[in-house]
Amino acid sequence: MAKDKKLVEAITSMEEDFTQWYTDVVKKAELMDYSSIKGCMIFKPNGYAIWENIQKQLDARFKETGVENVYMPMFIPESLLEKEKDHVEGFAPEVAWVTQGGLETLQERLCVRPTSETLFCDLYSKIVQSYRDLPKVYNQWCSVVRWEKTTRPFLRSSEFLWQEGHTVHATAEEAEERTIQMLNVYADFCEEVLAIPMVKGRKTDKEKFAGAEATYTIEALMHDGKALQSGTSHNFGDGFAKAFDIQYTDKENKLQYVHQTSWGVSTRLIGALIMVHGDDSGLVLPPKVAPTQVMVVPIQQQKEGVLDQANALKERLRKEFRTKLDDSEKSPGWKFAEQEMRGIPTRIELGPKDIEANQCVIVRRDTREKIVVSLEEAETKLAEVLETMQTDMLERAKKFLAEHVSDARTYEEFQDAVENKPGFIRAMWCGNLACEEKIKEDTTATSRCMPFEQEQISDVCVCCGKPAKKLVYWGKAY
Amino acid sequence: MAKDKKLVEAITSMEEDFTQWYTDVVKKAELMDYSSIKGCMIFKPNGYAIWENIQKQLDARFKETGVENVYMPMFIPESLLEKEKDHVEGFAPEVAWVTQGGLETLQERLCVRPTSETLFCDLYSKIVQSYRDLPKVYNQWCSVVRWEKTTRPFLRSSEFLWQEGHTVHATAEEAEERTIQMLNVYADFCEEVLAIPMVKGRKTDKEKFAGAEATYTIEALMHDGKALQSGTSHNFGDGFAKAFDIQYTDKENKLQYVHQTSWGVSTRLIGALIMVHGDDSGLVLPPKVAPTQVMVVPIQQQKEGVLDQANALKERLRKEFRTKLDDSEKSPGWKFAEQEMRGIPTRIELGPKDIEANQCVIVRRDTREKIVVSLEEAETKLAEVLETMQTDMLERAKKFLAEHVSDARTYEEFQDAVENKPGFIRAMWCGNLACEEKIKEDTTATSRCMPFEQEQISDVCVCCGKPAKKLVYWGKAY
Numbered sequence: 001m002a003k004d005k006k007l008v009e010a011i012t013s014m015e016e017d018f019t020q021w022y023t024d025v026v027k028k029a030e031l032m033d034y035s036s037i038k039g040c041m042i043f044k045p046n047g048y049a050i051w052e053n054i055q056k057q058l059d060a061r062f063k064e065t066g067v068e069n070v071y072m073p074m075f076i077p078e079s080l081l082e083k084e085k086d087h088v089e090g091f092a093p094e095v096a097w098v099t100q101g102g103l104e105t106l107q108e109r110l111c112v113r114p115t116s117e118t119l120f121c122d123l124y125s126k127i128v129q130s131y132r133d134l135p136k137v138y139n140q141w142c143s144v145v146r147w148e149k150t151t152r153p154f155l156r157s158s159e160f161l162w163q164e165g166h167t168v169h170a171t172a173e174e175a176e177e178r179t180i181q182m183l184n185v186y187a188d189f190c191e192e193v194l195a196i197p198m199v200k201g202r203k204t205d206k207e208k209f210a211g212a213e214a215t216y217t218i219e220a221l222m223h224d225g226k227a228l229q230s231g232t233s234h235n236f237g238d239g240f241a242k243a244f245d246i247q248y249t250d251k252e253n254k255l256q257y258v259h260q261t262s263w264g265v266s267t268r269l270i271g272a273l274i275m276v277h278g279d280d281s282g283l284v285l286p287p288k289v290a291p292t293q294v295m296v297v298p299i300q301q302q303k304e305g306v307l308d309q310a311n312a313l314k315e316r317l318r319k320e321f322r323t324k325l326d327d328s329e330k331s332p333g334w335k336f337a338e339q340e341m342r343g344i345p346t347r348i349e350l351g352p353k354d355i356e357a358n359q360c361v362i363v364r365r366d367t368r369e370k371i372v373v374s375l376e377e378a379e380t381k382l383a384e385v386l387e388t389m390q391t392d393m394l395e396r397a398k399k400f401l402a403e404h405v406s407d408a409r410t411y412e413e414f415q416d417a418v419e420n421k422p423g424f425i426r427a428m429w430c431g432n433l434a435c436e437e438k439i440k441e442d443t444t445a446t447s448r449c450m451p452f453e454q455e456q457i458s459d460v461c462v463c464c465g466k467p468a469k470k471l472v473y474w475g476k477a478y
Numbered sequence: 479m480a481k482d483k484k485l486v487e488a489i490t491s492m493e494e495d496f497t498q499w500y501t502d503v504v505k506k507a508e509l510m511d512y513s514s515i516k517g518c519m520i521f522k523p524n525g526y527a528i529w530e531n532i533q534k535q536l537d538a539r540f541k542e543t544g545v546e547n548v549y550m551p552m553f554i555p556e557s558l559l560e561k562e563k564d565h566v567e568g569f570a571p572e573v574a575w576v577t578q579g580g581l582e583t584l585q586e587r588l589c590v591r592p593t594s595e596t597l598f599c600d601l602y603s604k605i606v607q608s609y610r611d612l613p614k615v616y617n618q619w620c621s622v623v624r625w626e627k628t629t630r631p632f633l634r635s636s637e638f639l640w641q642e643g644h645t646v647h648a649t650a651e652e653a654e655e656r657t658i659q660m661l662n663v664y665a666d667f668c669e670e671v672l673a674i675p676m677v678k679g680r681k682t683d684k685e686k687f688a689g690a691e692a693t694y695t696i697e698a699l700m701h702d703g704k705a706l707q708s709g710t711s712h713n714f715g716d717g718f719a720k721a722f723d724i725q726y727t728d729k730e731n732k733l734q735y736v737h738q739t740s741w742g743v744s745t746r747l748i749g750a751l752i753m754v755h756g757d758d759s760g761l762v763l764p765p766k767v768a769p770t771q772v773m774v775v776p777i778q779q780q781k782e783g784v785l786d787q788a789n790a791l792k793e794r795l796r797k798e799f800r801t802k803l804d805d806s807e808k809s810p811g812w813k814f815a816e817q818e819m820r821g822i823p824t825r826i827e828l829g830p831k832d833i834e835a836n837q838c839v840i841v842r843r844d845t846r847e848k849i850v851v852s853l854e855e856a857e858t859k860l861a862e863v864l865e866t867m868q869t870d871m872l873e874r875a876k877k878f879l880a881e882h883v884s885d886a887r888t889y890e891e892f893q894d895a896v897e898n899k900p901g902f903i904r905a906m907w908c909g910n911l912a913c914e915e916k917i918k919e920d921t922t923a924t925s926r927c928m929p930f931e932q933e934q935i936s937d938v939c940v941c942c943g944k945p946a947k948k949l950v951y952w953g954k955a956y
Contacts, residue, residue, distance in 0.1 A: 036558060036600055037588065040551035045616070048547050069526050073518035073637055074552075074590075074621060075574075080514060093580055096553075098590065100575040101636075102625035110515065112552075112576065112590070122514055138523070143552060143620075147580035158579075159551055 011341075013280045018224040023153070025274055029283045029342050032153045039151045039158030043267075046342060047154075049291035050270050051161060055141060057193055057288075058163070058265070061185050062139055067165060070138045072119045075110035080118045084243040087117060090210020094146045096158075112145040117211065117236075117262060120166035121244035128258060131170055131250050137178070139165040154271035155228075155478050162266035168246065168258040172237065175259035176214075179235040182263040183216045186231040194269065195286040195393040196220050196276050197401050198230065199424065199473055201449030206436050209262075213237035219448045219473065221401050222275035225422020227448050227475040230272050233263035271478070276397055277366075283343025284366050286393050287386040294323040294382065295339045299332050299351030310350050313360065313378065317348075320379055321386070340365060345389055346382065364389055366396075405473075409458040414474075418443040424475045428468035430461035439463055439474065448473040489819075491758045496702040503752055504631045507761045507820045517629045517636030521745075524820060525632075527769035528748050529639060533619060535671055535766075536641070536743070539663050540617055545643060548616045550597045553588040558596045562721040565595060568688020572624045574636075590623040595689065595714075595740060598644035599722035606736060609648055609728050615656070617643040632749035633706075633956050640744035646724065646736040650715065653737035654692075657713040660741040661694045664709040672747065673764040673871040674698050674754050675879050676708065677902065677951055679927030684914050687740075691715035697926045697951065699879050700753035703900020705926050705953040708750050711741035749956070754875055755844075761821025762844050764871050765864040772801040772860065773817045777810050777829030788828050791838065791856065795826075798857055799864070818843060823867055824860065842867055844874075883951075887936040892952075896921040902953045906946035908939035917941055917952065926951040 011028060012020040026032050031047030043051065059069070075098060082088045095111040113119070124136065141163045151157045165182060169175040187198045198218035208215035212234040220230045241247070241257040250256050277284040287293050294317055298310035307327055314325040326335045332349070339347045349361040360378060362371040362385055373381040404423025408414035417425045425445065429435060439462075440446050450470045461468050489506060490498040504510050509525030521529065537547070553576060560566045573589040591597070602614065619641045629635045643660060647653040665676045676696035686693035690712035698708045719725070719735040728734050755762040765771050772795055776788035785805055792803040802822075804813045810827070817825045827839040838856060840849040840863055851859040882901025886892035895903045903923065907913060917940075918924050928948045939946050 033601070033605075035551050035597070036555060037551045037553050040553060042551065042601060043549035045546035045548055048549050051549075052547065068523035069530065070523055071521035071526050071529075071621075071639060073513050073515045073520065074623070075515050075518060075637070077514060095580070096576045096588075097578040098574045099577045100587075102572050102574075109578075110574075119513070123511070123520060127511075143549075145552070159553070161549060 011280065011282065014223060014278070021278075021280075022274060025278055025282050025341075026153045031270070031274075031283075037158075039148050041151070041153055041157045041159070043161070046291070047270060050273065050285070050289060051267055053289045053291060054193075054269055055163075058185075058189055059141070061189055062163075062165070065137075065181060065185065067137050067139045069140060071140055071142065072113075072116050072123070074113050074142070076113055076116070076118055078109045078111065080122060081111055083118060083121075084211050084240055087211035087240075091115065091146075094148070096145050096147055113142075114144055114146045115262075115264075116140070116142075116144075116164055117166065117240060118244075120262075121240050121246060121260075124168050124258065124260075125244050125246045128168060128246055128248050131248055134248060134258065135167055135169045135174065135178070137165070137167045139163055152271075152478075154267050154274070160267050162264050164264045165262060167261045168241075169260070170248070170250070170256070170258065172259045175237070175261050176235055179214070179216060179233045179261045179263070182261070183218065183231070183233040186233070186263075186265055187218050190218065190220070190230060190269070190272075191394060193286065193288045194273055194276075195288075195390060195397055196230070196272055197394065197398045199401075199449060199451055201451040201473065203232075203449055204429075204436060204447045204472070206433055207447060209234045211236065211239060213239060217449050219424075219475075219477075220272050220276060221404055221423060221475075222272070222478070223278070223400070224275070225404055225476070227424065227473075227477040228268065228272050228275070229448070229477065230269060231263070231265040234261060236260040236262065277393060278343070281337070282341035284393070285343035285345060287345045287390045290343065290345050291322060292324050292342075292344045293321045293346065293386060295335075295344045295347045296323065296325045297332055297335045297339065297347050297349050298325075298327060299349055299354070301327065303352045305355065306350070306352060309355050313348065313350060313375070317378065317382065321382060346385060348378070348382075366393060407457050408462055411462055414439070414462050415443060418445050418476070424448065424473045426455075426457060426471060426473060427462035428456070428458045428460065429470050429472045430464055430466045431469040432461075432464070432466075435461055435463035445474045445476055448475050448477060489758065489760065492701060492756070499756075499758075500752060501631070503756055503760050503819075509748070509752075509761075510631045515636075517626050519629070519631055519635045519637070521639070524769070525748060528751065528763070528767060529745055531767045531769060532671075532747055533641075536663075536667055537619070539667055540641075540643070543615075543659060543663065545615050545617045547618060549618050549620065550591075550594050550601070552591050552620070554591055554594075554596055556587045556589065558600060559589055561596060561599075562689050562718055565689035565718075569593065569624075572626070574623050574625055591620075592622055592624045593740075593742075594618070594620075594622075594642055595644065595718060596722075598740075599718050599724060599738075602646050602736065602738075603722045603724045606646055606724055606726050609726055612726060612736065613645055613647045613652065613656070615643070615645045617641055630749075630956075632745050632752070638745050640742050642742045643740060645739045646719075647738070648726070648728070648734070648736065650737045653715070653739050654713055657692070657694060657711045657739045657741070660739070661696065661709070661711040664711070664741075664743055665696050668696065668698070668708060668747070668750075669872060671764065671766045672751055672754075673766075673868060673875055674708070674750055675872065675876045677879075677927060677929055679929035679951065681710075681927055682907075682914060682925045682950070684911055685925060687712045689714060689717060691717060695927050697902075697953075698750050698754060699882055699901060699953075700750070700956070701756070701878070702753070703882055703954070705902065705951075705955040706746065706750050706753070707926070707955065708747060709741070709743040712739060714738040714740065755871060756821070759815070760819035762871070763821035763823060765823045765868050768821065768823050769800060770802045770820075770822045771799045771824065771864060773813075773822045773825045774801065774803045775810055775813045775817070775825050775827050776803075776805060777827055777832070779805065781830050783833065784828070784830060787833050791826065791828060791853070795856065795860065799860060824863060826856070826860075844871060885935050886940055889940055892917070892940050893921060896923050896954070902926065902951045904933075904935060904949060904951060905940035906934070906936045906938065907948050907950045908942055908944045909947040910939075910942070910944075913939055913941035923952045923954055926953050926955060
């Protein structure tokens with residue numbers, strides 16, 4: 001009992017210190033660990049298994065839209081990185097450089113990919129000749145490196161895992177369509193699988209990707225009221241095509257530049273899962289993405305028959321759910337605390353009295369509701385509970401998001417909201433960089449996006465009072 | 479028609495020049511491409527899809543044995559790499575070094591992982607304290623870098639994809655058991671999924687992994703009679719544990735060193751698939767690993783109803799098989815040649831006459847056998863054909879292997895076999911490095927393994943005539 005308490009006490013509460021709570025959950029749920037290499041993390045089994053589930057389900061959604069996976073080299077020659085001006089300016093300050101290969105000094109430095117636009121452009125310039133070769137809709141799952149000074153598990157590290165899609169199209173319209181299509185794939189996935197509602201919109205020029213014509217984003221709201229950019233989709237127009245000379249002959253036999261897109265999500269999504277759904281007992285995982293959906297915990301397992309029955313139940317449930325049995329020698333209380341810390345959606349308690357009554361007890365991780373169910377009906381009821389939990393988690397997150405959006409029509413309202421109302425602030429903007437910069441300097445809030453669903457909540461810019469052009473979601477962000 | 483011919487003519491025949499044939503298949507089947515970075519390859523969709531299928535099925539087999547996936551940093555600090563003497567000597571000459579991060583010169587060089595023993599050891603030294611923490615059976619799927627001077631697609635490149643398992647155990651026996659268990663997982667997978675029979679055995683000390691106590695290997699025989707080391711499993715004993723101080727307290731509260739293993743297979747397996755099953759028309763993929771199992775090819779597709787019917791058939795078959803429809807405007811002959819080049823196990827031809835007769839024609843890639851089948855029975859028959867093809871391919875490969883093993887009892891017989899009998903040579907060995915080196919120098923053949931199934935085919939070493947200790951499989955190798 002003392003031990004059980006220790007495990008639970010070891011977590012800082014969210015209210016007390018959200019940052020510390022986050023670090024505690026990552027550590028205690030054994031998702032990730034620091035490595036000996038500055039800024040690089042170790043994905044431990046519990047953390048990596050979440051990424052595997054994200055990858056599997058997102059990849060299936062990609063493939064339904066015609067995406068083909070490839071793998072490109074992890075190195076980019078310096079001269080290739082430099083071909084697109086904005087792009088190299090955006091990334092060069094934060095890349096790692098390989099200067100020696102084997103025992104020799106390289107003639108040209110190679111950077112470890114921070115992103116692979118340049119490599120894909122180089123490939124496309126070789127394999128795209130005719131309109132018949134278009135479109136190409138390639139994607140890769142890999143790790144990338146951006147030399148970061150300050151790091152936080154899943155949110156910011158020198159190396160992280162992601163996918164990057166890179167496509168080439170014959171027309172500007174087709175490229176724009178693909179850009180929006182992939183943003184929607186991300187948003188739907190996050191809502192349906194991760195139970196995280198997203199605000200979808202376009203980034204301002206200040207916040208867009210280095211080299212893009214337009215960047216679209218999905219923005220999630222964390223429990224502390226800060227925003228997390230969770231995925232982006234870029235329309236490159238023909239900028240990269242011109243820099244890399246990617247041309248095709250159209251049906252009239254004329255040379256045309258291709259139009260390109262790229263889009264990516266990363267292991268940041270795991271950070272979002274933690275900060276949207278977690279509570280003071282640890283992680284809470286939506287059933288659809290949880291590596292383990294059910295933990296069977298025997299009660300008084302030393303009594304004859306209990307372990308056998310618990311094991312038999314686990315074997316039965318395994319056929320339909322990702323199920324584990326905790327038959328270790330820890331106390332049930334300790335096991336409960338561990339299962340809760342790891343965010344496993346349900347546990348099933350089974351003791352001598354349950355067996356006698358031909359029943360078991362399902363306990364939901366999110367509400368802690370206990371549901372007594374006959375052993376025969378375990379599968380049916382469990383399926384129901386998991387489905388309800390998935391829906392409830394999304395509803396709760398939607399409600400939280402709705403309750404944490406405030407409108408500001410004056411600069412005073414804006415500043416007050418940043419101070420006192422954690423969450424997104426909706427406010428009109430004139431479209432000038434100067435106002436965006438002033439707002440950031442005064443309040444630390446940044447423009448998160450110009451939402452697709454525009455409204456005219458006031459006629460003037462919240463900052464300068466000039467005529468308003470766009471409704472913008474603002475907020476402090478990770 | 480001229481075009482069809484061109485596609486086929488573009489491949490060198492295996493007999494004429496096996497090396498060129500291999501390169502041609504890789505290129506024409508669009509598996510891989512050279513990149514702008516010396517020694518690094520691009521996995522194109524057709525090639526990467528094979529790797530995805532290997533990964534998915536092998537990963538499931540790993541997990542059945544209790545393996546958990548993790549992800550470790552791609553960088554190793556120089557001081558960490560140097561901790562185990564044999565290991566650093568084996569790898570240091572062929573690693574890539576990162577010396578600059580962002581705008582700063584690093585205080586310590588980081589190598590891009592050539593393999594991750596040192597990182598896993600570093601982790602285990604922190605997380606293993608008690609016998610209760612054991613065993614740990616971790617694996618990661620990633621890319622590794624070894625700076626190679628000469629490269630060949632899938633077989634040797636500066637960066638390649640693989641999985642590396644790293645485990646820690648309480649006892650030497652348990653480590654040895656896991657080492658052999660994983661070798662068997664590999665061999666079974668290769669036989670059952672890739673239809674490639676393997677010779678299983680132990681490497682001689684000369685050929686073992688840098689830092690290992692014992693290395694076990696699976697060796698496959700390519701169509702040109704050369705061997706391909708296809709997977710290895712290493713027992714490290716407690717060597718790394720001592721170098722990295724990985725200790726645990728046992729049940730008697732005494733400090734003990736752990737015993738470790740590591741094991742890996744790589745994208746080399748795709749090279750094996752090509753060279754074991756391919757023919758002069760291109761790749762031949764075993765159905766279980768083929769990204770596309772059935773290609774529906776409409777005949778006279780301009781005629782009314784043909785494309786509709788072909789599409790309807792594809793939609794039906796998709797539910798059970800990985801199916802595609804080639805409705806491009808190429809001629810049927812061109813489509814056949816492409817499907818054969820890519821090694822798609824079966825195609826289904828469907829033309830106006832077939833539709834009238836309510837039938838379609840299944841054509842097997844390996845034997846080119848044509849099977850006319852009523853449309854109603856397409857699924858049943860196709861399942862049968864794919865299963866038979868899988869079995870037949872393994873049987874053919876087994877027969878080829880059996881026919882390409884020759885025994886040598888004298889050095890003359892050995893030299894004659896190397897010259898005139900492509901394949902493995904079985905010969906007795908005294909156990910001395912000198913003989914192994916002499917054989918390699920005289921004949922270029924190397925010791926592939928000491929097979930688990932030992933026989934005493936002669937009493938003396940084939941090289942020096944001293945008493946024989948082991949039967950060894952020798953051969954030229956990739």
